[in-house]
Amino acid sequence: MAKPMTKTQLVAALAEEMGSDKKTAGAALDGIVALITKEVGGGGAVTLPGVGKIYCRERPARMVRNPATGEQIKKPADKVVKMTIAKALKDSVND
Template identity: 80%
Template sequence: MAAKPMTKAQLVSALAEKTGADKKTAGEHLDALTDIITGEVSGGGAVTLPGIGKIYCRERPERMVRNPATGEQIKKEADKVVKITVAKALKDSVNE
């Protein structure tokens, strides 16, 4: 396991090296991809990244939660949460 996660700058450098593009172009493409995914998921849709997984928005119903400090029960309103289902190919590559 890596000590630290890859930063955006490192990801942009790796993307530029892999595609043969310059870092500025690679950064613009990464930002565009982020914008597309954010727009689709925030609108209630889902995005499948082949070999990586599926990113989607799920609604959580209203529920009772407990304050761990006081033990008091509080009603939490319904909300939405972003979920990621990891692709089998990625899971298998980690366990090789």
């Protein structure tokens, strides 16, 4: 498995793709991340065309087991961030 792309590598590739400098590309990336965080944190969803949909889902309270002791404990309800991958991206990986 290849190593994941770092933020520095992503910003450099984005700058090259945009035909601009790294500072502008970094600001664009930071802006997108901030918008996604704000929208999903508020309970909404964001669709990135060709990539997928990022959304927040609530999980109900449930019983879980402590693996160290085997003790059953009640875990309160919480929220998790989920992502559904777009079919176009799945298809491009499997070609």
